[in-house]
Amino acid sequence: MAIMLMKAMPMLKSCSCTDSATVSSNLHFFVVTSQSVATIGRLSTKDSVLFLCDMQEKFRPNIFQFTNIVSNAARLLQASRILGIPAILTEQYPKGLGPTVPELGAADLTAHAKTSFTMMIEQVEKELEALGNPKQAILCGIEAHACIACTTFDLLERGMEVHIVADAVSSRSQTDRLFALSRLKQSGAFLTTTEAVLLQLVQDAKHPNFKEIQKLMFQPSPDTGLLAFFSAL
Numbered sequence: 530m531a532i533m534l535m536k537a538m539p540m541l542k543s544c545s546c547t548d549s550a551t552v553s554s555n556l557h558f559f560v561v562t563s564q565s566v567a568t569i570g571r572l573s574t575k576d577s578v579l580f581l582c583d584m585q586e587k588f589r590p591n592i593f594q595f596t597n598i599v600s601n602a603a604r605l606l607q608a609s610r611i612l613g614i615p616a617i618l619t620e621q622y623p624k625g626l627g628p629t630v631p632e633l634g635a636a637d638l639t640a641h642a643k644t645s646f647t648m649m650i651e652q653v654e655k656e657l658e659a660l661g662n663p664k665q666a667i668l669c670g671i672e673a674h675a676c677i678a679c680t681t682f683d684l685l686e687r688g689m690e691v692h693i694v695a696d697a698v699s700s701r702s703q704t705d706r707l708f709a710l711s712r713l714k715q716s717g718a719f720l721t722t723t724e725a726v727l728l729q730l731v732q733d734a735k736h737p738n739f740k741e742i743q744k745l746m747f748q749p750s751p752d753t754g755l756l757a758f759f760s761a762l
Contacts, residue, residue: 570719572692572729578663579609579616581635582648582670582677582698586627592671593699593706597751601697601723602669603634604745608727611741614667615660617641619648621676647679649687665690667726668718669697674709681713691718694726696753703754723750 584599592598609616618638620629629635641652657663666684668691670677677698684691693713700706714720721729724746731739 568690568717570690570692572665572667572726574612574614574730576663577614577665577667577730578657578660579605579614580648580666580668580670580680581606581616581618581629581633581638582668582680583619583621583626583672584630584633584670585620585623586630588626588671589630591701593701593703594753595671595699597753598669598671598697598699599630599633601694601750601753603632604723604750605667605669605694605697605726606634608730608742608745609667611738612730614730615663617648617653617656619643619650619653619676621646645679646676647683648676649680649683663689665692667692667694669694671698672700672705672709673698673713674700674705678709678713681718682716685717692721692726693718694723695720695755696722696750699753707755 581602584602589595606616608614616635616638618629618635618640620626620640620642622644623640623642629640641648641650641656643650666689668677668680668684677693681691681693691713693710695710698706698710700709710720727742727746731742733739736742
């Protein structure tokens with residue numbers, strides 16, 4: 530807020546009016562406009578990082594729509610490689626919950642083992658610093674009300690813009706999943722979908738990688754049970 534006020538001062542000083550109400554109105558417009566621009570949520574390949582949270586073998590039989598969630602996350606990972614977006618992978622207590630499932634296609638990534646519910650452990654913090662502290666996080670994985678939620682809170686507190694891919698996150702119960710998405714939206718995260726992310730990242734059919742991204746969208750994203758509950762979000 531202080532930075533926005535400093536930027537606004539030259540504009541206000543140049544205003545010929547002396548009416549304090551007009552000055553106040555101008556200042557309010559500047560602040561609201563600045564906030565709107567800052568929170569519009571437009572994704573950029575230059576300042577994004579893909580977070581892949583805890584899609585592990587032991588979760589397979591228990592997570593709602595697990596197969597489709599991983600399928601969507603795998604498409605996001607393929608897109609990140611095409612577009613040069615770095616990816617960060619974590620595993621929750623892998624000794625007990627097993628490794629990341631092979632269909633995610635993340636064998637080339639370093640899996641950061643953790644016991645905390647947030648992905649923001651020391652190793653991940655260091656990786657973000659090495660990447661130049663990107664400003665946007667594309668987040669998928671499990672569980673929505675646990676590790677996805679805690680990671681979102683930490684990323685928001687870090688000042689990052691968080692894009693939760695709704696059809697690439699889940700929980701054991703649909704209730705926990707949907708209430709988590711609603712809660713995280715209240716906290717300031719953006720809710721999006723796999724295909725929406727892919728299109729926002731290229732933005733133009735003339736993009737040099739568009740045809741490669743288009744191949745990832747030949748088949749529509751599988752239904753993960755969100756549509757019937759959309760009003761709850």
